[in-house]
Amino acid sequence: MSTDPMFFSPLVDTAEHHRDLREAVGKLAGGFGRRYFQEVVAKGEQPVQLWKALGKAGYLGAHIPEAYGGGGGGLAELNIIIEECAAQGCPMLALVISSICGPIIAQHGSDDLKKAWLPGIADGSRRMCFAITEPNAGSNTHRISTTVRSQGDGWVLNGQKYWTSAIDESESVLVVARDGDLSTPERAALSLFIIPTRTPGISWTPIEAAVRAAEKQFTVFFDNVRLPPEALIGERGAGLKMVFVGLNPERVSAAAINNGISRFALSKAAQYARERTVWKSPIGAHQGVAHPLAEAYIGVQAARLLAARAAQLYDQGEDAAEAANMAKFSAADSSLKALDQAIQVHGGNGLALEYGLADLWFIARLHKTAPVSREMILNYVSQHCLGLPKSY
Numbered sequence: 001m002s003t004d005p006m007f008f009s010p011l012v013d014t015a016e017h018h019r020d021l022r023e024a025v026g027k028l029a030g031g032f033g034r035r036y037f038q039e040v041v042a043k044g045e046q047p048v049q050l051w052k053a054l055g056k057a058g059y060l061g062a063h064i065p066e067a068y069g070g071g072g073g074g075l076a077e078l079n080i081i082i083e084e085c086a087a088q089g090c091p092m093l094a095l096v097i098s099s100i101c102g103p104i105i106a107q108h109g110s111d112d113l114k115k116a117w118l119p120g121i122a123d124g125s126r127r128m129c130f131a132i133t134e135p136n137a138g139s140n141t142h143r144i145s146t147t148v149r150s151q152g153d154g155w156v157l158n159g160q161k162y163w164t165s166a167i168d169e170s171e172s173v174l175v176v177a178r179d180g181d182l183s184t185p186e187r188a189a190l191s192l193f194i195i196p197t198r199t200p201g202i203s204w205t206p207i208e209a210a211v212r213a214a215e216k217q218f219t220v221f222f223d224n225v226r227l228p229p230e231a232l233i234g235e236r237g238a239g240l241k242m243v244f245v246g247l248n249p250e251r252v253s254a255a256a257i258n259n260g261i262s263r264f265a266l267s268k269a270a271q272y273a274r275e276r277t278v279w280k281s282p283i284g285a286h287q288g289v290a291h292p293l294a295e296a297y298i299g300v301q302a303a304r305l306l307a308a309r310a311a312q313l314y315d316q317g318e319d320a321a322e323a324a325n326m327a328k329f330s331a332a333d334s335s336l337k338a339l340d341q342a343i344q345v346h347g348g349n350g351l352a353l354e355y356g357l358a359d360l361w362f363i364a365r366l367h368k369t370a371p372v373s374r375e376m377i378l379n380y381v382s383q384h385c386l387g388l389p390k391s392y
């Protein structure tokens, strides 16, 4: 931890309680560390001990209201917690999922739903996954075809999702569905449902992915799944608006994973460059080695600033879309540069799993594509920030 040049950055953490939080989470996650995480992932298992320790310390529920067992903080705290875990070599996608589901339930769930779910999310004892992406809709959420129709006093759901992370270890799944009764050919009305994953009619098959993460990926099938009335979150047909409550936190949380990976990579690279000597001086004395690391550092600090600002705007109830999109975009790009350069600095050792870098590649690369692709972010910026016409 002491070799991490960005651990305490007055540039990023302006509040003392954020610095304290960063230090405490860093110590906790650092006690597990990269080797622990690599071994868990290699065995196809979950980082259960780390998860429990984070839950016990109150970090899994930092963004959940105090009235429901959480820490009463916001996205700013969650951003620090996720980044710090990743900076200690433990990038946890499960925390990104929690950053979507928690706020949606907290802002739009009934009191019963909040009581049922938020304390469990806060202490880590209950897990929920999130399913919006579909094979035939992709980035175009308006085109999703997983459809719910009312039947009796409840609902029936049919359709298919893919790339649903961690459904195998989740108690329930938050599904974004087309409301078949309200949609017209011109307009898809979306509704949100929380569905126990063991409900008859739900099945899933794994997707073999290159990402070395604890969370596995699945294609999920809904075949005449009967849902009780209380499965619905909030208002029927208002799903898109509700989903957006979770999408900006998801972007900031994804950025936090990548910013943590960047810090882990740059910290290892700087240490290696200070110590490794193959000519007369350490390799870090060569500007060919030092400058790309310095440039990566600048990119990562800029990405961290954007993430912190996006989280602050979100927590203040202001429009965080521009900042959250740009934070995720910058964190993905800057982490790939930082990680690639860290691998390069390590020479052949960069590709040895022992150094803990090469197997971070695809989880960092993931966030160039997910949860929203870089092209869709560029579309957003083109249209909303530059006022350019939309092509699609």
Ligand SMILES: Cc1cc2nc3c(=O)[nH]c(=O)nc-3n(C[C@H](O)[C@H](O)[C@H](O)COP(=O)(O)OP(=O)(O)OC[C@H]3O[C@@H](n4cnc5c(N)ncnc54)[C@H](O)[C@@H]3O)c2cc1C
Pocket (backbone or CB within 6 Å): 129, 130, 131, 132, 133, 134, 137, 138, 139, 140, 162, 163, 164, 165, 166, 209, 211, 217, 366, 369, 370, 371, 372, 373, 374, 375, 376, 379, 392
């Ligand atoms: C490891 C992993 C975990 C994931 N976890 C989840 C999860 O838990 N839940 C979930 O719901 N989803 C999840 N996803 C899905 C992820 O959010 C999507 O892959 C992502 O949103 C992109 O959608 P798509 O794959 O359908 O790509 P597409 O929408 O088919 O896009 C393909 C390419 O075309 C480009 N493109 C599309 N439209 C435009 C346009 N208008 N202008 C310019 N370029 C365009 C895209 O940018 C992209 O490069 C996960 C994905 C991965 C890989």
